[in-house]
Amino acid sequence: MADQLFSTRVVHNKLNQNTALNSKATPIYQTSAFTFRDLEHLESYYSGDTPYLYTRENNPNTDELGQAVANLEEAEAGAAASSGISAIMAGILSIAEAGDHIVTAEDIYGGTHQLITKQLTSFGIEFTMVSFADPEAIRSAIKPNTKLLYTESITNPFLRVEDIELLVDIAKKHDLKTMVDNTFATPYLLQPYTQGVDLVAHSATKYIGGHSDVTSGVVVGPSDLIAKAKQRIIGLGTNLSPFEAWLTQRGSKTLALRMKQQSQNAKHVAHVLKEDPGVERVYYPEYVSERGNGAIITIELAEQVDFEAFFKSLGWIKLAPTLAGVETTVSYPIRTSHRALTEEEQEKLGISDYTIRLSIGIEEAEDIAAQFQQSIRNSIK
Numbered sequence: 001m002a003d004q005l006f007s008t009r010v011v012h013n014k015l016n017q018n019t020a021l022n023s024k025a026t027p028i029y030q031t032s033a034f035t036f037r038d039l040e041h042l043e044s045y046y047s048g049d050t051p052y053l054y055t056r057e058n059n060p061n062t063d064e065l066g067q068a069v070a071n072l073e074e075a076e077a078g079a080a081a082s083s084g085i086s087a088i089m090a091g092i093l094s095i096a097e098a099g100d101h102i103v104t105a106e107d108i109y110g111g112t113h114q115l116i117t118k119q120l121t122s123f124g125i126e127f128t129m130v131s132f133a134d135p136e137a138i139r140s141a142i143k144p145n146t147k148l149l150y151t152e153s154i155t156n157p158f159l160r161v162e163d164i165e166l167l168v169d170i171a172k173k174h175d176l177k178t179m180v181d182n183t184f185a186t187p188y189l190l191q192p193y194t195q196g197v198d199l200v201a202h203s204a205t206k207y208i209g210g211h212s213d214v215t216s217g218v219v220v221g222p223s224d225l226i227a228k229a230k231q232r233i234i235g236l237g238t239n240l241s242p243f244e245a246w247l248t249q250r251g252s253k254t255l256a257l258r259m260k261q262q263s264q265n266a267k268h269v270a271h272v273l274k275e276d277p278g279v280e281r282v283y284y285p286e287y288v289s290e291r292g293n294g295a296i297i298t299i300e301l302a303e304q305v306d307f308e309a310f311f312k313s314l315g316w317i318k319l320a321p322t323l324a325g326v327e328t329t330v331s332y333p334i335r336t337s338h339r340a341l342t343e344e345e346q347e348k349l350g351i352s353d354y355t356i357r358l359s360i361g362i363e364e365a366e367d368i369a370a371q372f373q374q375s376i377r378n379s380i381k
Contacts, residue, residue, distance in 0.1 A: 006072070007256040009072065010188075010253060010255050013071055013252065015060065015068070025250075026061065026064060028061060029055075029242050030242050031055060031242070032055050033053070051063075055239070055242060057239075059242050061245035063080075065078075065218060065248055066080040066218055069202060069218040072188075074191055075220040076220075076222050076223045077221070077226040078220035078221075079219055079229050080204075080216060080233075080240045080245055081238050082238045083205065083215050084183060084202065084206070085111050085112065086217050086236075087203070087204075087217030088115060088217070089236075090232040090233045091201050091225075092116075093120075094199070094226075094229040095148045095177045095179070096125050098123060098125065099126075100125055100148075101125070101126040102126070102127050102146065102148040103138060103141045103142060103148070104129050104130075104151065105130070105162070106130060106131055107152075107155045107156075107158060107160060108151065108155060108156065108181070109156040110339065112181065113340070126143075132160075138167070146176060148176060148178070148179060149167055149170065149178050151167065151180055152181040152183070152184065153181065153182045153185040153190050153192055155184075156333075156337065157296075157298045157337065157338070159283045159284060159294070159297075161285050164180065164192050164195045164196075165195060167180075168196035172196075177225075179201065180199075180201070183202050183207070183324075186202075186207045186255060188291060189259065189288050189292060189293075193221065201219045204217055204248045206323055207259060210254060211325060212320075212322065212324075212325035212326075214248050259294075260291070261362045262362055263291070263293060265360045265361070265362070266293070266360040268365035269368050270282050273373075276376060278302050279299050280300040280301060280303070280354065282299050283297065283298040283299070284297045295359065296359055298356070299355075299358065300352070302354075303354070305379045305380060306380075307353055307379070309379040311330070314371070315375065316371065317371055323357070326361050327363070328358070328363055330356055330357065331357045331359070332357075333355055333357055334353060
C-alpha cells in the first residue's frame with residue numbers, strides 16, 4: 001500500500017480486523033470492555049495473544065485511527081488520544097521526564113504554549129522557548145539535560161514554515177529527539193517523519209477529522225516511542241472514545257480532496273486580500289509542498305478598519321475558536337488561541353487586535369474572497 005499515491009491510500013486506509021462479517025465500513029466498537037470465555041482466554045490478553053481487554057487501554061477503532069495516520073505519515077506506529085494537546089503531551093512524555101529539558105519554538109499554538117509552560121513544568125520538565133528562525137538561538141538553548149526539540153511544521157498563527165531538515169540536523173549533532181506538530185500542513189502536504197523527525201503530532205480535530213464534529217489527537221513515530229506514548233495516554237486517562245475515533249477515521253478518507261480544494265481556495269483568497277487596502281499584511285506561505293501551501297491565512301487589518309465591526313460584518317462566515325472544517329471561519333488569536341499569553345509575549349510574537357486568522361473552507365473561492373472584501377468595506381471607520 002505504501003506504493004500507492006496518497007489519494008488512494010487515504011481512502012483505503014483501514015486496519016484489518018479478524019471478523020467473519022466482512023463489513024465494508026469499520027464497525028463502531030462502542031464498548032467499555034471485552035469479554036472472555038474463561039480464565040485461560042483472559043490470560044491470553046496478558047501474554048499478547050488476544051488484543052483487547054478494556055477500552056481505556058485499547059480498542060479497534062482507536063487502533064485503526066492511530067495506525068491510519070501513521071500510514072499517511074509513513075511512520076511505523078501511531079496512538080490516538082482525546083485531543084491534540086493530549087497527543088502532544090503523550091509524545092513529549094515519551095521522551096522527557098522530571099529533570100529533563102526541552103527546547104521549543106516560541107511561535108507555537110497558545111494551547112501548546114500553556115501545556116509546556118504551566119503543565120509540564122509541574123512534572124519537573126524544564127523548557128526554553130526561542131526563535132526557531134534563528135539556528136544559533138536553537139543551538140545556544142541546548143543544555144546538557146536537553147532531550148527534545150519541539151516545533152510546528154507551519155506555525156500558529158503567522159504560518160512560518162519550519163526548516164525541518166535544519167532542525168533534524170541540529171538534533172542529530174546533539175543526540176536529541178525531535179517532535180513536530182503537523183496539524184496545519186497535514187500529511188497531504190508534508191510528512192516530517194520521512195524527513196527524520198522522531199515524533200509527529202496532529203490535532204485530528206482539525207483536518208484529519210475535517211468536519212468540526214469531533215475532538216481527537218494522534219501521535220506517530222517509531223514503535224518504541226509510540227509504545228511509551230500510549231502508556232502515557234493509558235496512565236493519564238487521555239484515551240479517545242471509540243465513536244470519536246470512528247468519526248475521525250471516517251472524516252480522514254476525504255482528507256486529500258478537502259486539502260486540495262481548501263489549499264487552492266486559500267491561495268486565491270490570499271492573492272485577493274493582498275490587494276485590498278483594508279488589509280495591512282497577509283501571511284500565507286509561498287512554498288510548503290508541490291501540492292499547495294495549506295488552507296490557513298493570517299491577516300493584519302489596516303488601522304482604518306474597525307476590527308470589532310469586521311467581526312459583525314462577516315455574513316455567512318462564522319467566528320469560531322477553531323479551524324479546518326469544510327466551512328470557512330475566522331478566529332481571533334488575541335482572545336482565543338493565544339489569550340493566555342502575557343501582553344509582552346503577544347507583542348513579541350506580533351499578535352495584536354488587528355490579527356485575524358482565516359480558515360478557508362471548500363466553498364467557491366470567489367465567494368469566500370468577495371465576502372471578506374465586503375466585510376472589510378463595511379468596517380472602514
